[in-house]
Amino acid sequence: MLFENIKLAFSAMRGSKMRTALSLLGIVIGVASVVAILTIGQSASSSITDSIAVGGLDMITVYPSYAQRSTGTFDEEFSDTLLRDIEGLTTVLPQNNSSAQIRSGQETISASVSGVLSSYGEVLNLEYTEGSFFESMDNINYRQVIVLGSDVAEELFPYQSAVGQYVSVFRNQAKSYLVVGVLESKDATFNLSYDNTVFIPYNTYGQRFTNTYGVGAYVLKVQDGYDTIEVSDRVTEYLDGIVGSDGYNIFSPASLAEMANEITGTFSAFLAAIAAISLLVGGIGIMNIMLVSVAERTKEIGIRKALGASPNVIRGQFICEALTLTIIGGLLGIALGAFISYGVTNVMNWSLHLSYTSVILALGFSMFVGVFFGWYPAMKASRLDPIDALNYE
Amino acid sequence: MEQNVIHLEDIRRYYVMGDFMVKALDGVTLSIKKGEFTSIMGPSGSGKSTMMNLIGCLDTPTSGLIDIDGENTAGLNETELAYIRNQKVGFVFQQFNLLGKLTALENVVTPLLYAGMGVRERKQKAADALERVGLADRMYHRPNELSGGQKQRVAIARALVNNPTILLADEPTGALDSKTGSQIMELFEELNAEGRTVILVTHDKELGMRCHRQIHLRDGKLEEGYAV
Numbered sequence: 001m002l003f004e005n006i007k008l009a010f011s012a013m014r015g016s017k018m019r020t021a022l023s024l025l026g027i028v029i030g031v032a033s034v035v036a037i038l039t040i041g042q043s044a045s046s047s048i049t050d051s052i053a054v055g056g057l058d059m060i061t062v063y064p065s066y067a068q069r070s071t072g073t074f075d076e077e078f079s080d081t082l083l084r085d086i087e088g089l090t091t092v093l094p095q096n097n098s099s100a101q102i103r104s105g106q107e108t109i110s111a112s113v114s115g116v117l118s119s120y121g122e123v124l125n126l127e128y129t130e131g132s133f134f135e136s137m138d139n140i141n142y143r144q145v146i147v148l149g150s151d152v153a154e155e156l157f158p159y160q161s162a163v164g165q166y167v168s169v170f171r172n173q174a175k176s177y178l179v180v181g182v183l184e185s186k187d188a189t190f191n192l193s194y195d196n197t198v199f200i201p202y203n204t205y206g207q208r209f210t211n212t213y214g215v216g217a218y219v220l221k222v223q224d225g226y227d228t229i230e231v232s233d234r235v236t237e238y239l240d241g242i243v244g245s246d247g248y249n250i251f252s253p254a255s256l257a258e259m260a261n262e263i264t265g266t267f268s269a270f271l272a273a274i275a276a277i278s279l280l281v282g283g284i285g286i287m288n289i290m291l292v293s294v295a296e297r298t299k300e301i302g303i304r305k306a307l308g309a310s311p312n313v314i315r316g317q318f319i320c321e322a323l324t325l326t327i328i329g330g331l332l333g334i335a336l337g338a339f340i341s342y343g344v345t346n347v348m349n350w351s352l353h354l355s356y357t358s359v360i361l362a363l364g365f366s367m368f369v370g371v372f373f374g375w376y377p378a379m380k381a382s383r384l385d386p387i388d389a390l391n392y393e
Numbered sequence: 394m395e396q397n398v399i400h401l402e403d404i405r406r407y408y409v410m411g412d413f414m415v416k417a418l419d420g421v422t423l424s425i426k427k428g429e430f431t432s433i434m435g436p437s438g439s440g441k442s443t444m445m446n447l448i449g450c451l452d453t454p455t456s457g458l459i460d461i462d463g464e465n466t467a468g469l470n471e472t473e474l475a476y477i478r479n480q481k482v483g484f485v486f487q488q489f490n491l492l493g494k495l496t497a498l499e500n501v502v503t504p505l506l507y508a509g510m511g512v513r514e515r516k517q518k519a520a521d522a523l524e525r526v527g528l529a530d531r532m533y534h535r536p537n538e539l540s541g542g543q544k545q546r547v548a549i550a551r552a553l554v555n556n557p558t559i560l561l562a563d564e565p566t567g568a569l570d571s572k573t574g575s576q577i578m579e580l581f582e583e584l585n586a587e588g589r590t591v592i593l594v595t596h597d598k599e600l601g602m603r604c605h606r607q608i609h610l611r612d613g614k615l616e617e618g619y620a621v
Contacts (some may be wrong), residue, residue, distance in 0.1 A: 011494050303490045308479020308507040310472040386451045
């Protein structure tokens with residue numbers, strides 16, 4: 001019976017191709033927009049996550065507030081305190097930042113200067129086009145050595161190798177630093193641009209740049225197997241207890257990624273909901289064509305009733321017809337939506353993440369639309385009086 | 394005692410049309426026995442069609458009782474009436490009433506589909522029925538590829554296919570030329586000779602007289618002198 005009903009549905013569609021195509025269009029557009037929006041949203045979101053992940057999804061940075069920096073709470077030893085008191089950390093590194101002019105020969109560039117320990121390079125998995133990070137002895141001995149970000153090296157030493165050369169760093173007075181390494185270019189993540197940063201030993205920084213004992217930032221690395229966001233929450237709770245929430249800022253790519261995912265997720269869900277409205281409108285189109293179909297086939301319904309079709313059978317036939325319509329529309333819409341997503345992600349240079357949820361959702365929803373909007377015309381058909389229907393011309 | 398396949402007991406069927414009450418049937422009592430070849434005759438408006446619709450369970454009476462094959466149809470719902478139409482009644486209409494998009498075979502299969510028969514069996518039975526009416530070579534033709542007489546044969550095959558108790562024909566030759574009409578009439582006579590109960594609704598006296606029994610209706614009542 002199902003097979004016969006599907007066959008009947010196709011024969012009805014063949015009978016009025018243009019009308020069928022037009023009413024299908026509503027469903028096709030609705031489904032295509034739901035699929036495209038969710039797929040593009042998912043692709044955008046994973047592309048954002050990828051770019052955030054460059055900063056290290058296992059890293060957390062804590063910035064003490066300016067006011068707290070002079071109170072003495074946030075000193076170098078506080079690194080060890082954090083490492084000891086918070087579960088799930090492998091390393092805590094103190095870091096100081098400021099900006100300075102850097103010069104070599106006639107070239108001058110403004111860059112961010114970071115005073116860090118020698119293990120920083122290893123902890124952040126930095127890679128080098130030449131040379132390497134400085135050694136712990138450089139820090140212990142307050143040596144004036146420097147690692148350049150790729151943009152800085154490119155600007156100051158466009159035609160020659162930077163390692164082994166000297167650069168001047170201006171801060172109150174110019175000091176000469178020996179270049180020991182140049183970093184490979186890395187995508188920037190929000191405020192973390194490695195390319196325009198130079199790194200000098202922590203102690204050297206302390207001697208040359210700051211006279212306060214405070215630490216500008218702590219770089220925390222999360223142990224394997226621990227969830228960065230959970231650890232980050234623990235750090236927050238811990239620091240709130242010590243200095244209150246105003247006393248510091250915390251930043252982790254992971255929580256940023258989560259936030260970005262939430263935003264794109266909410267956004268695309270919102271857009272998909274709007275697109276779903278067009279599906280609903282498509283459903284009204286289906287209802288319309290079904291009502292026309294029932295009216296046109298009144299005589300047929302009468303004949304079928306005379307041959308022994310019960311009201312249920314007639315209703316089944318027309319619901320099946322509506323369902324066939326919407327399923328075809330749904331499949332076409334999924335194809336169109338996937339095609340649009342492919343085009344958009346291609347242009348945006350994102351990797352395509354086809355949202356299977358949206359495919360199932362869209363198909364399910366269009367089937368629901370078929371049953372929902374097919375119900376009334378089918379009911380109408382099933383309730384026709386057999387004699388009136390038979391005598392209908 | 395001979396078996397009544399149809400028994401009507403004081404049947405009334407009234408319609409309201411605007412301000413008037415139309416008494417299409419007004420107190421008809423009638424029995425038809427198994428294997429009878431009966432014509433229901435009368436001028437237009439006499440209630441012939443109403444009677445056929447009632448016997449065929451397409452309609453329900455305003456009052457009175459109808460037994461079809463020993464089953465009282467009073468109070469049955471649409472689904473139950475559909476079942477009786479499917480199992481006990483085969484309709485043949487003046488305008489053939491074939492389903493235009495289906496082939497002859499598919500048309501004949503339809504009642505078996507509603508009877509819930511399996512694919513292979515219903516195809517076989519439908520093919521047999523078409524063969525019985527002499528259309529074995531027209532099975533895959535659509536109605537618009539058939540002549541009037543052939544269409545009516547398909548309709549008869551469709552009426553026969555589920556082996557109904559009653560064959561109900563409403564002016565079956567009305568849309569055919571006299572020669573074809575006569576052939577169709579012969580087919581009904583053959584089917585009756587095979588033991589089927591046939592009821593022919595017609596206003597054509599000649600045709601009516603070819604049946605073994607005539608029932609005359611006038612103004613919704615059985616006509617005097619023909620009382621049964």
